[in-house]
Amino acid sequence: MNKQKSFQVSSDRTIGVGHPVYIIAEIGINHNGSLEIARKLIDEAVLAGCDAVKFQKRTPELCTPKDQWHLERDTPWGRMTYINYRHMIELGFEEYSEIDAYCKEKAIDWFVSCWDEESVDFMEQFNPGVYKFASASLTDHALIGKVKNTGKPYILSTGMSTIEEIKGAVDLFGTDNLLIAHSTSAYPCPPQELNLKMIETLAEMYPETPIGYSGHETGLATTVAAVAMGACFVERHFTLDRAMWGSDHAASVEPQGMQKLVRDIRDIEQALGDGVKRVYDSEMGAMKRLRRARPTASTL
Template identity: 55%
Template sequence: MTTETTLPTGAPAPVAIGDVQVGAGQPVYVIGEIGINHNGDIEIAKQLIDVAAAAGANAVKFQKRTPEISTPADMRDKMRSTPWGEMTYLDYRYRVEFDMPIYQKLIQHAADKGLHCFASPWDVPSVAFMEEAGALTHKVASASVTDLELLTALRETGKPIILSTGMSTIEQIDKAVETLGTDNLILMHATSTYPLPPEEANLRMITTLQERYQVPVGYSGHERGLQISLAAVALGAVTVERHITLDRTMWGSDQASSLEPKGLEALVRDIRILEDAMGDGVKKVFPGELAPLSRLRRVDA
């Protein structure tokens, strides 16, 4: 079983999300990003929560929008083919939103499974909505890094904030961090290409963000497979977020770059193995080496 370790010298203090500490020296906080992969169906959403719980994740995350505010004006009237027929993009956005009673049921369902449940609010009213729903924390989507009105509203909640940094310049991240403040802030390195090709992963940004902002840094991945997410953990990511789905062939723009149940289970398993394997960096002779030592070493020191 993975246990917390001593905080590395000079590492920023962990951030508390509910009863869980997220940061260096703590078990990696694994987030199953449901997003809108539920396609507006509460039963699919519940099944995805169950998948995250069975895999050993720590949290699930949704996306919350007020469609008439968060949908770009030039996109609203564009027609889209959906499982429910042809409809405008704005109508589609409404079709996949959940109301307050459903969110409260989902948050309770997650809690019953031992999971945190929160969302990425895409507009100021959605911040108030998720506050009323009882979310323990809020996530900033990469697309919202430059929405200073939204960031200000999030800071005013006093809740821990998780900020993704995809599709953003370092100057834009600077401004976002200045707006949010560094108390109770977790940054997430991300590249917003779906699916993510390895050459765009740029995992060394994890170290860059850690050194620049002195806050816990995690990784939000959109790649196929597990290797890049595991490498992020080896480089010091304190939280890993991956989209999850029941089936990658389901309808929806995020399904193909999501992990199916077995993939999420393997990711969590391998993260926990990797945590144990990282060690403390202090050279020692381990108990398992004693027998080979006595059998193989000819000259004592």
Template identity: 55%
Template sequence: MSTVKVGNKQLGVGQPCYVIAEIGINHNGDIDLAKRLISVAVAAGCDAVKFQKRTVEIVYTEKELATPRPNPFGETNGDLKRGLEFGQEDYEEIDNFCKQVKIDWFVSPWDEPSVDFIQQFDTPVYKVASASLTDDNLLKYIRKTGKPVIASTGMSTYAEIDHAVEVLGKENLILMHTTSTYPAKYEQLNLHAIPNMIQRYGVPVGYSGHETGIPTSVAASALGACCVERHITMDRAMWGSDQAASLEPNGISRLVRDIRLCEQSYGDGIKRVYEEEIPVMKKLRRVGAAV
């Protein structure tokens, strides 16, 4: 199985797990908060941060936008969606800041104009959100950029994933196993889907976790996930729909630490006696301790 290059990192079997800190809309429309979250990801040792980009009038119907929904930006769902969207100056600041602190950044574009908008920043990869996996036109449009694609497969059947893979093609493709509930129940994480998807599709497979804890995301890496993505927040009690399913600064730092410790521990699978074991063997074995 070939690897996929994202930025200056290779993703795939035998490569270090690529850890993505999903900022998404947890910035609450505040560019300074977004930069604080980027700094958290850098301090934790993450490889990338990810945002979402939508053209509100395309993604949502007029009826959805007019739906009453009191929020910090106004009284309707449209006020909320527009308030959470970053524009040109915001993304210029994000791009400059990420270059300054040396971390990859990219987005999940939910529509074609959002792809056009992000193209100006030459991000290393595009992410297909689970909600967009069945949008053939968007998949084809993203593919035309020539960039690698990471495609999430939450709330999707194998038939739907098969079709998306056929549309996207397997070259420079990474699939992401995920369960699209926020937060996700542990009994519904189904982590064994990761090795099954690797075998079925023959492409690198990652994991996008929406659970509240850390161990299962580490387990996903141990089961073969080439990348692990988790939402991050400054405080899970903050206002916002995704905050409760996110990791706080200490949590994302522990996740990266534990994934790296596991990677150190895998070894080559050949059973051997280590030199440091020999004194212990001589001390504790009554029979067969000679070396």
């Protein structure tokens, strides 16, 4: 019997075994600093049937190495230093207040990956139902501890991490309020490096913890396969157009693809069944036409 826990993350949505797969459209920084683009992405996620949209929140001075602050790069706003670019793509309190109201209006969950402790304090103003850590943060124990102290469920993503690092984080912080996402941090990730069987490995290692999948591949089939292998939640990067300027767009799913992904996941959920063999009413006609004789007790 599966003993995995479930976590209610909003008034009408729960993540865990026995509940519909929780589908997250990872907007991240694909809004390119534009509230208008963020709204359009939320609209498309709602249209596709996603359960949540997720953003990323950073304090640029804390998350950008100082030796990169003054390196110049070309951006949609012209050539500027990297630290100024990081500020340009960050959304502030006013923008997130509007996102909060807009998501409530559209009845879709929203939350973020915080990259530093100040960002956790910032996000607590909006009382998110769940937090997520980027794979790069799995070894940032100070940040995990900060989120742990909020008492909210949190998702650890395991890309770029060894099994020892995963065990180290779980041993240190325990499994209370914990969800784990299998991931490989390549953008885009080739199929031979997705290693989807790690979903089963993590489920065996932590039988009381909901296990999910955060994918960075191109295509949809492997994410659907993750659901068939037991993922309780899935996350894919989401964009209006994969050709847009920005680091994550190329490894993201466009609106039409997200609609197909949600549809296929819901079909898989129904198709998995409960593992109890039965003869369905829909089979009776074929059985009567095609079987030469029904088995009797003496022939079994």
